[in-house]
Amino acid sequence: MIRLEQVSKTFVQKNKETEAVKNINLTIEDGSIFGIIGSSGAGKSTLVRCVNLLERPTGGKVFIDDTELTTLGNAALREERRKIGMVFQQFNLLSQRNALKNVCYPLEIAGTNKKEAKERAIELLKLVGLEDRMYHYPAQLSGGQKQRVAIARALATQPKYLLCDEATSALDPNTTNSILELLKEINEKLGVTIIVITHEMRVVEKICTHVAVLNEGEIVEQGSVQEVFLSPKTKVAQEMIYPKQKFDNRTYQGKVFRLVFGGQASSEPVVANLVLKCHIPVNILGAGTEDIGGKAYGQMLLEFPQDEAVIALAKEYLDSIGVHYEEEDVDGI
Amino acid sequence: MEFNQLVTLLYKGALETLYMVILSTACSYLAGIPLGVLLFITDKNGICRCRIVNTVLGVIVNLTRSIPFIILLIAILPFTRLVAGTTIGTNATVVPLIVAAIPFIARMVESSLKEVDQGVIEAAQAMGSSNFQIIWKVLLPEAKPSLFVGCTIAFATLLGYSAMAGFTGGGGLGAIAINYGYYRYQANIMWATVFVLVIIVQVFQELGMFIANKTDKRIRN
Secondary structure (H helix, E strand, O other): OEEEEEEEEEEEEOOEEEEEEEEEEEEEOOOOEEEEEOOOOOOHHHHHHHHOOOOOOOEEEEEEOOEEHHHOOHHHHHHHHOOEEEEOOOOOOOOOOOHHHHHHHHHHHOOOOHHHHHHHHHHHHHHOOOHHHOOOOHHHOOHHHHHHHHHHHHHOOOOOEEEEEOOOOOOOHHHHHHHHHHHHHHHHHHOOEEEEEEOOHHHHHHHOOEEEEEEOOEEEEEEEHHHHHHOOOOHHHHHHHOOOOOOOOOOOOOEEEEEEEEEEEOOOOHHHHHHHOOOOOOEEEEEEEEEEOOEEEEEEEEEEOOOHHHHHHHHHHHHHHOOEEEEOOHHHO | OOHHHHHHHHHHHHHHHHHHHHHHHHHHHHHHHHHHHHHHHOOOOOOOOOHHHHHHHHHHHHHHHHOOHHHHHHHOHHHHHHHHOOOOOHHHHHHHHHHHHHHHHHHHHHHHHHOOOHHHHHHHHHOOOOHHHHHHHHHHHHHHHHHHHHHHHHHHHHHHHHHHHHHHOOOHHHHHHHHHHHHOOOHHHHHHHHHHHHHHHHHHHHHHHHHHHHHOOOOOO
C-alpha cells in the first residue's frame, strides 16, 4: 500500500514560490491500477515523483507499506526505491547499452551476479515480447519497443509498485493500446500495483480501477473509475472527463442531452432505437464512444426536439436500458 | 641541409612532439575527468549540489584558462624545474602543457556530461543508483562519444601549445620551426614542420572522430 499524508511540494525560483502539489492525501491499495489524471501543469509529474522521492516533498509524509520514506537516509531510500519501478514518457533508456544490458542495469547496481542478472533480463524481455530484439540498441527500436524495454527494466528488481509517468503519451494510439494491455497483464499476472499518470481519458478508461483527478496541485475527486466517470461531481472533473466541444454560435432549437455510456452492452443500437422505436428525430451533435470487450464506454451529445412528451419518451427508453443522461446547458458547452 | 638530414630532423621532431602531446593529454585527462565530473555534479542541477565547491572550482578553472599559454609557460618555470628537474627538453615541456590542459579538459568533460539526457539520470536515481554508480555506469558511458570528440580537440590544442614551448627550449617540431625558420630564416624548413604538424592533426582528428562514431550506439548502422 502506498500512502501519502498531507504531501505538499513548493518550488522556489527567483524568490517566487510555486505550489506544485498541495496537501495531497492518497491511499493506493495493493493490486490496483490507480490513475492520476489532470491537464498539463496540474502537478501530476511532481506528485508521482514525490512517491519515490525523486522530488522531496516540502511537507507531509510518504509511506510505502509501513516504511515512512520521508524519514529514510540515502542508503535506505535507495534500497526502498528498488521496490518501486518507474517508466517515463521519454523512455530514458541508456543509449549506449543494448536492450539486454539496459534491463540488467538495475540488477547490476543492486549487486546481483552477472549470470543471474542476464537470465532474469532475458526472462523479462520475453515477458514484454522483445526476445528477438535483445541485442538491439535503443536507437534501433521503435517508441513502443523502447517503452517495453523500459517496462522490463522497471520490473527487473521485482518491485511491488510501478509508477508510469505519461508512459504512453509519446506513442501512437495502437502502440498505446498494446502498452496498456501489457501493463494490465503485469498487474494481473505479477500482482504489481500500478500508478498511471496521464492526461488522457482513454488511458484511465482502459486499464485503471481507481482514479484521482488532479487540478492545480489538488485532488478534486477520487474513487473507483466507474464512480468518478459516470457521475463526476466537480466541474473540473466533468470538464476533464467530458472535454468541452466547440460548437458554433447557432442557437439550438431543441434540448441537448448528454448520454454517458459506462459499460452497457455495446450491441444495443441506442440511436437507431430512439429513431425507430420512439420515433424521435434525434440529432447527433457529438459522440465519442468506444467498445471495450463488448461494452460501450464514452459519451454522446444528442439534440432532441423541444417537446416534453417526446423527451419523456426518450428518457423512459434511456432509463430502460440503463444509460446515464443529463440535460446540457447549451450555453455552457 | 640535405634532404636526408631534413627527414631525420623532422622524424625526430615529430616523435618528440607526439611524445609530449600524447603524454600530456593522457596525464591531463587523469585529472581533468574527475575535475569535470566534480564541476558537473556540484552544479545547481547536479546530483550532488554543492555551491561552494562548484564556485571555487569554477573560479580556479576560469583563472587558469584565461592565462595565455606562453605566459603560463614562463610563469611556472620554477614549478617545472621542481617537477621535471629541468626547464628545457621534452619532459620539461610536458609539465606546463598538463597545467594548461587540465582546466580546459575539465570544462570539456563538464560540457560532454551536460549532453547526457537529464531523464536518464533521473531514471537511474529512481532505480536506486548511488551517485558513484550514476557517474561510473551512466554519465561517463553515456557521454563516451562526446568525450572522444573532446579528446581530439584537446589533442590538437596541446599540439599547438607544444609548438610554442619551442621558444623556451621545449623540443619537438615547434622548436625546429622556431630555431630554423624564425632564428635562421630557413623558411622551407619551417614550412616542412608545419606540413608535418598538419598531417599529425589530420590523422588524430580523423582517428578521434572514427572512434567517437564507432562507439556511439545512438547512430543506427
